Amino acid sequence: MAAAERLDGRGGSARRLPLSLRLKAWWNGQDVTVRSKAASSESARPPQLAAAGHEVRYAPGKPGWETDRIELFQQIWGEGFSVPGGAVCVREAVNPFGLNESMSVLELGCGLGGAARTLAEEFGAWVTGLESDPYLRVAGAKISEMQGLTKKAEILAVDPADYEPPQRGFDHMISRERLYALPGREAFLRRLLPALKPKGQLALTDFVLAGEGGEAASITPPIAAWMAA
Numbered sequence: 001m002a003a004a005e006r007l008d009g010r011g012g013s014a015r016r017l018p019l020s021l022r023l024k025a026w027w028n029g030q031d032v033t034v035r036s037k038a039a040s041s042e043s044a045r046p047p048q049l050a051a052a053g054h055e056v057r058y059a060p061g062k063p064g065w066e067t068d069r070i071e072l073f074q075q076i077w078g079e080g081f082s083v084p085g086g087a088v089c090v091r092e093a094v095n096p097f098g099l100n101e102s103m104s105v106l107e108l109g110c111g112l113g114g115a116a117r118t119l120a121e122e123f124g125a126w127v128t129g130l131e132s133d134p135y136l137r138v139a140g141a142k143i144s145e146m147q148g149l150t151k152k153a154e155i156l157a158v159d160p161a162d163y164e165p166p167q168r169g170f171d172h173m174i175s176r177e178r179l180y181a182l183p184g185r186e187a188f189l190r191r192l193l194p195a196l197k198p199k200g201q202l203a204l205t206d207f208v209l210a211g212e213g214g215e216a217a218s219i220t221p222p223i224a225a226w227m228a229a
Contacts, residue, residue: 065139073112080143082111082136083177090115091122093174093203099123103171106130106195109178113140113155120152128170130158160188165195173202180207 062071073082099105101124110116110129119125131137140155147153160182173196179185196202209218219227 063142065135065142067135067139070112070135070139078114080112080117080140081114085176086114087118087122089176089205090118090174093176093205094119094123094172097172097201097203099125099172101125104128104169106165106170106173106192108160108173108175108192109182110140110155111136111178113144113153115174115176116140116153116155117144117147117149120149121147124152126151127153129153129155130160130163131155132157132159160184163188163191165192167194168197169195170200171197172200175202175204175206177206179204 070082074080077084078086094105097103097105099119103123104126105116105119105128107116107127107129110131111133113129113131116127116129119127129140131140134157137155137157141150144150144153144155161184173192179189182188193202209223
């Protein structure tokens with residue numbers, strides 16, 4: 001059986017590998033193993049590794065920020081998203097904006113930043129995403145970094161109770177399914193509106209209770225359990 005050594009970057013087997021391979025593994029959150037090969041298979045190995053008598057194999061790894069919760073979000077709602085709808089709903093929401101590469105957008109409760117990256121990639125807009133959940137913010141920022149969108153789709157840690165946006169700092173704003181859970185959301189929106197430039201627009205979608213008989217009649221047992229959580 002071939003012997004295997006884990007690459008840890010401290011020397012030994014690690015020094016036998018090209019820097020490009022080590023960087024690729026680090027960037028993708030992967031482990032790399034170096035397996036000794038029998039002399040008879042030497043001709044099948046890449047030239048740069050033949051002399052060392054090893055072959056390189058990648059073992060899938062998971063970066064620290066990709067928790068089970070964040071992985072589940074993406075399995076349900078799509079890569080980079082933590083709310084329903086995906087890129088299709090994002091495009092529909094901002095359709096009236098007429099976005100272009102000169103415009104800036106503020107996203108309230110950006111989650112993993114899927115909407116922010118969609119606007120940056122497809123319209124060239126400069127997007128600032130606000131997220132109060134520390135785990136979603138870290139994960140969203142890492143995904144933006146991996147896609148080369150750290151500046152175009154910036155994800156910031158923000159406590160809505162303390163956030164003071166720049167006056168007339170954004171062409172448009174968007175919020176998708178996040179304000180329903182925010183205490184004092186009316187006051188929060190009043191603080192945000194002065195951050196819109198003249199003729200700026202706000203696109204907002206959210207969860208609401210509806211139905212005949214008033215609010216109480218709309219709260220079925222499943223909805224009550226969801227609200228309690």
